């Protein structure tokens with residue numbers, strides 16, 4: 635194996651959105667802390683943005699020992715080129731052994747750009763992380779072959795070892811108010827004129843509906859609803875109890891709802907307090923995205939449906955008859 639003795643420490647890219655470190659980055663500090671402790675090394679965060687330096691305090695309170703900060707107006711909006719250059723410079727200068735990113739659209743974009751330029755390996759959508767204490771090899775595991783097996787992926791020949799990790803799969807540490815660390819201010823020569831991408835305007839999608847990755851209650855529907863008209867029952871039940879709408883992939887592919895409602899391996903991983911799975915068969919690719927929900931209630935007309943293996947309460951019957959009754963019952967209870 636090559637000599638990687640110069641590469642030390644576990645790093646987390648601290649993604650910032652609307653002036654806050656995003657939750658998945660805090661979750662990664664929790665996971666990164668365990669890796670760093672196993673290697674008896676430091677846990678560092680990398681912050682890139684404009685006016686982001688004060689956020690380092692929060693990273694320390696969630697487990698970081700060091701935060702490298704690239705704070706300049708040129709980083710005000712995420713752009714692959716500017717952020718990638720900052721990360722590349724930091725990696726080349728300080729040589730981390732492991733570098734983790736949230737599997738958000740920003741994290742995925744940035745990690746793949748950095749991996750290509752370095753070059754090094756990148757394990758995408760990791761759901762478990764461990765490290766060999768003696769060799770420092772990162773054991774990045776993720777579902778493979780349609781979710782039927784867990785593959786553990788190693789990067790033996792390059793450093794840093796990189797992985798993107800899905801939101802809500804790892805747990806953040808309990809916040810330790812006042813926990814301190816070292817801020818290291820970094821900068822690289824970067825001129826606006828050298829950057830090919832310009833952000834002209836940010837247009838935010840407006841929705842009155844609850845987002846599935848933040849919802850306490852999700853009402854998810856599958857092909858058992860029969861069609862877009864049947865799926866409207868899912869929207870109505872969700873609206874009645876203030877829940878978000880989730881869906882199986884088959885429903886999304888049929889065009890009944892947009893992709894951002896999809897729960898599962900190729901959708902969003904969710905951990906609401908209550909998850910209704912209605913007319914959903916319970917394929918493994920769906921289960922991996924919702925199995926850690928607090929309370930799972932399934933409705934399916936097939937008593938042998940796989941979803942009944944992972945739910946807390948199951949109702950065997952026709953969803954098209956049961957859901958309207960639930961809507962009326964909840965309406966009465968909530969008025």
Ligand code: FAD
Pocket residue numbers: 779780781855856857858859860881882883884885896897898899900901902912913914915916917918919920923933934935936939951952953954
């Ligand atoms: P079906 O499997 O058709 O099940 C419909 C269910 O509804 C059945 O159990 C049936 O008994 C029940 N039913 C029918 N009529 C009624 C009724 N009137 N009342 C009550 N119940 C009724 N799937 C995901 O969901 N998310 C993913 O992220 C995802 N990623 C994938 C990635 C890969 C690589 C692959 C290969 C597949 C992926 N899938 C994913 C697809 C997955 O394998 C299943 O095909 C899909 O989840 C099935 O969707 P469904 O349960 O809605 O439909």
